[in-house]
Amino acid sequence: MLCTRCRIRTAVTDDGLCTFCSGTRPPLPDHLAPAALGPGGWGVGDWPRSPVALARAVTALLGTVIATDLAAIGTGLHLRNMWQGAADAEDTAAQGSRVQWADQLHDVATDVQQTVFLLTGILFILWFHRTRRNAEVFDPSVQKMGPGWAVGGWFVPVANLWFPYRVADGIWTGSAPVSPEGGRVAVSRALLNFWWGLWVASTVFDHFTERMLGSSGTPEQTAQGLALMAAADGLEIVAAVPALLFVRALTRMQVERAAQPPVPAPAVPGAHR
Template identity: 60%
Template structure:
């Protein structure tokens, strides 16, 4: 019988949980305390992982690669996304005000002068927003893939999907509403620092769930808003569509803030876990030297 929680491993407890989900997992053979020849610390500047496949894995390295530099770049670009969202919201609401005025007074001319400048500003804001989103998306996926490869080194047994899905999952229609979350969930579980005795420890996925929920809501509302904007013809319809687009941009801003929290949380957990592994490896290497006559 499969575990009633993760639906991956065999249940071993009376309540239908596996050793991972029940917190009774014994320390892995040679796990955190196994020496790793030539290993490089996660947060240091020494060259990356020692190449070589992990038995049973997807070809992950034998040591995690630092996600710190990538995470800082992603957070910086997410800040640009937030700024561009504010820019486009302000420009959109200003343009909406002009269309509202035209709906109330058809004698107004918004196709020249102030109206034309407002439209040009809104177009510029949209271009900036798109550029920020694309740049951030590319770097985020690179960071996401690296943390997934690190998760394979930490705990391959809790991964529900291979590292390739950390990239490809975003581009599969419909499935991209769910696949990246499954990958992120495995990353989160594998990145959690174990108990001192090697036992499994669970950290609530609140940040992960809020980020993914915010992202999905933002995407769905944005699609609806763009569809309504493209269909709008009358001034009142355009005004209503502009309001919905502004709401979608506000949701995108919230999703970007939540993404910052998610990136920082995962990066912090992976650095902590790799640091413990590095300390254990150093202690294991020092033991034979201290015991030598």
């Protein structure tokens, strides 16, 4: 007997209705049930996780890095002046005590500086890895390196001057917004390139400065090394500014991209229908 309402399916109820028309249709198996949707229409299991909280923490710490760099520059230049005048001082004992006090002050400043830099690096890598995971959801086809390289790429000697940039380039491209027609909107890479160029320059200069200061043996050489260290800290401040802007810009791009629906994968000719 057919359903008295739809006249298509078999009636199963006493009043002659099928399971669809009577509302008694059993639930679909888990593997066939439609996935719930998250923001922008992304499936709950794969829609991107917000990088906003991590980005705010990273930007706050980058500001703290700038402040500690300024403190290190001030104490370092003061210590340099002490060493510069140590050889010509008439009261060598008094001059030596002043150098010792300035050295202790500089050590405190650099210890705080290194601690803040380490915390910033940890949170930055966590944020970087999350944005890489999000980019995998947005567009896996433009990712040049796997998500693991968003963490491991920073710790490979020599390669860490290039691998993270390749990861960042894929994130930047995959996080670009899409047009109403479904095409990717081109976003300038100027900020990405500027940030990375300054980061590499700052890293290389830091290593050079550490070697120079470590090999100093005379007060004059120590003063020169401290001057180079102040210059390295100044370059680090310059590099921190585009890093902060890069974090904010990429986070904003991912928030906007997550609010847009996924782009359907292109149809493959000859695929089974």
